Amino acid sequence: MKNLFYIIILLGAFCNAQKKDSVFKITDQQYLKNKGVEVMLAHDFYPEGHQGGVGIIQNGIRVATNGDLRLEPTPGQWQPVPKVGERSVDLANQTINLRMQFPDSSKNRTGFNPVEYPDLYLAYTLKIKPEGKSFKIIVDLDKPLPAEWVGKVGFNLEFFPGILFGKSYYMDDEFGIFNRQANGPGYTNEDNEYRMTPIASGKKLSIAPEMPEQSVTIQNVGTDNLELLDGRAQHNNGWFIVRSLIPANTTKNAIEWIVSPNMIQDFIYDPVVQISQVGYHTNQDKVAVIETDPNDTVSDITLHRIMPDGSAKTIETKTPKSWGNFLRYKYFQYDFSKISEPGVYYITYKNYTTSSFIISETIYDRNVWQPTLEYFLPVQMCHMRINDRYKVWHGRCHLDDALMAPTSFNHFDGYLQGDNTLTSFKSGEHVPELDKGGWHDAGDFDLRIESQAETVQGLARIYELFDVNYDNTLIDQKTKTVEMLSPDGKADMLQQIEHGLLSIVGGYESLDRFYRGVIVPTQRQYVLLGDPLNHSDNEIYQKNGTTEIPMGQDGAPDDRWVFTEDNPERAMEAAAALATAARSMKDYNNILAKKCTDIAKKEWDSYSFDPSAARIELATELYHTTKDEKYLDYLIDNKKYIAANFANVGWIVATIYDDVDNKRFKKFLLEPAMAYAETVKEQANQTPYGVPYEPNIWGAGWDIQNFGMKQYFYHTAFPEYFPKSYMLNALNFVLGTHPGVNTASFVSGVGAHSLTQAYGLNRGERSYIPGGIGSGTALIRPDLPELLEWPYLWQQTEYVLGGGTTDYLFLAIAAQHLLK
DSSP states (O other): OHHHHHHHHHHHHHHHHHHHHTSOEEOTTSSEEETTEEEEESSSOBGGGTBOBEEEEETTEEEEEEEEEESSSSOOTTSOOOEEEEEEEETTTTEEEEEEEEOOGGGOOOSSSOOOOOSOOEEEEEEEEEETTEEEEEEEESSOOOGGGTTTOEEEEEEOGGGTTTOEEEETTEEEEOOSSOOOOEEEOTTSOEEEOOSEEESEEEEOTTOTTTOEEEEESSSSOEEEEETTTTOTTOOEEEEEEOOTTOOTTSEEEEEEEOOOTTOOOOOEEEOOSSEEETTSOOEEEEEEOTTOOOOOEEEEEEOTTSOEEEEEEEOOEEEEEETTEEEEEEEOTTOOOOEEEEEEETTEEOOOEEEETTTTSSSSSHHIIIIIHHHHBTTSEEEETTEEEEOSOOTTOOEEOOSSEEOTTSOEEOSSOSSSOOTTOBOTTOSSOOBOBTTTTBEEHHHHHHHHHHHHHHHHHHOOOOOOEEEETTTTEEEETOOOSSOHHHHHHHHHHHHHHHHHHHHTSOOSEEEOSSHHHHTOOSOGGGGOOSSOOOOTTOSSOOTTSTTOOOOOEEEOOOOHHHHHHHHHHHHHHHHHHTTTSHHHHHHHHHHHHHHHHHOOOSOOHHHHHHHHHHHHHHOOHHHHHHHHHTHHHHHHTHHHHHHHHHTTGGGOOOHHHHHHHHHHHHHHHHHHHHHHTTSTTSSOOOOOSSOOHHHHHHHHHHHHHHHHHOTTTSOTHHHHHHHHHHTTOSSSSOOOBSBTTOSSSBOOSOBSTTGGGTOOOTTOBOOOOEEETTTEEEOOSOTTOHHHHBOOSTHHHHHHHHHHHHHHHHHO
8 A cells, every 4th residue: 555655646746747847838038838839929020921919839830820909800911900019028927918009090100001090099918828738818908999999809810821721620519621712601891891701600619620730729718709710801811810809898808718739749840951952063062951859869861862763872871960059940960062973862861851952063054043034034024925835924014104103192012202203294194115124023013223223233244244145035125025935046134134224214214313113003903913914904094184193083093103212322223233234235235235324424423422332333333334444543532431341342342353453452452351251251150051141020032142142252352261152052042951841942943842832923823933032931030930831921932023033043153153
């Protein structure tokens, strides 16, 4: 009996230890954690991008977000969100609190995406607290809801659809399957807004019970006030939403949910091996990065070669080198640079097997940068019909461009027209020469001067340095027709440079200045999915004697608006792009080349002030183009500024380093080059990827591409200080060697595994444009790297023009040349 007594005591202690070990606890980073589940509270606040409020990361995947009060059942991008206050932690009561409020209409936001707030002031505290293996979400109002808002204000929690399609749900005794598309029935409410009948209503909801790693149960305490809604009913980019309305006459515990994410016993994040999805040149450093759980143990890694008969030959097995901790994971590196035999390979580590990749001397000669030039850039071309064999990507769009924008106007996408047009055109007048050239920016279809100029300049630099005479596209400016996969005897890159210049130069000649941007006037046009030909009727709007643009009235114009601004820095950046392009256009379109040079000179003469990055760049490009010593004298006179800002402008001056005969000037640049090289080395060593990388709410892919592009010029000018490895590491990062479980190449259609759901004009089809480059892995604060297979997260998968396109082209083509 005595032994039995001790056994009972030991079993009780064991059970208590197990129970204690399996409850949510507050971490030092101010979130709840239990095994493989973390619950964040406003570590991010980007609700229009599905990041904010209460968020749940379950067994390595973010399953829910935006848990907060909202004024609509399924809110969209331009609808009111609460103002985030201070987050505090009450350890005594094991509660994380967040002060929030809806400002009244007198506090309307201005600037980017201005939102009209209703006459409602609502202050409240949003709380999360452990409840054993579950956690509670509690909302305490400072005051009861005004009577007119009862039935409108509710607590929403959004669930990521991409992992739920085809999975089941149970709401009390109801059950069903999560549909791939939004299905009716629906109805029109008292405000004449479309609403979809809830998928289910009740008190207790079970989500995906058959998927243990992502199943969640939600119970509303006290009332049968729980709805499962389809957020895609009004907004294509919506998620599934669980919602409870705030009851009348309540303050404390106005919302009280118990949320129970399923736990995986002894959860360990599965290791991921991150490689270039394209592969490696035989002469290239080859380093695979292994991302593991901090509590995991290291194992041997094996490189295999795929043989022609389908067998796999083991090339080597070794223990990867420990790198250390980064974000929430522990990292190792496997260096197989000595392997140079051409062939197809793959790597295995524990239960993980990489995609197949190539080692070859011709790795960059085909299927790497070419899709961006022969698919993505043509698809983005504005004012053209884009034919792709049996497919038409879009028709001849925006031939009615453009009306002068209204003055004192703040456009919802960030364009701001001041109190005058800065031109001879009045608001509402048609501005000619804007119905040609240019590229649509991502899915927004606007033409921003910086994206147009950066694209032109990037292509011009590539053509000038590497003589890329690749021809696989027919471009006919007379008929405004593009035929993809149809060579026409002209270098595609030159034709694309010309296309961009037609927009920039044409706009300048009409406006006597650079445009700020050209964009649709209404939100209904802005959110268009598919063919931009449907934006307008392609007929130039006639004012018929009216003095204002009759927005919202019968007969209102559908023409895009052109905005202007007084921004010397941006003007000089655009002028620098024209100066660069002039060199590429020489002997191809001499008239356009001369116009580019003349405009660049005019802009140089228009401004006189202290040196800046834009001024240094314009001087550099004008010297390179004209060989006029006055521009070089300006650089020499401002060599102290260049030295003090070498990280920003040193690469620009490096583009002409070999063309400058002034030995004293070149010698002066060596000291800041050496200092910056040490900074780059230090920053690159802080990540396992060999590049400076500070994760942010937006994917850092474009920044890293830009870093790599600049490193080419540092390397060619100062090879003793800047190795080519930084540039090549940046390329590998974009092609798959980046953090997170999704090792896809950011470049759609490039590599064995790539982004094939991306934020482009065809995102509504959940498809991709070959050669488009997504923004890439984003950070879910504080420490989760994420790249979801979902086309509507612009901060992860958006395609853009400018450096987001040409920096990748530059990297891949430069690698091709350097490694040869």
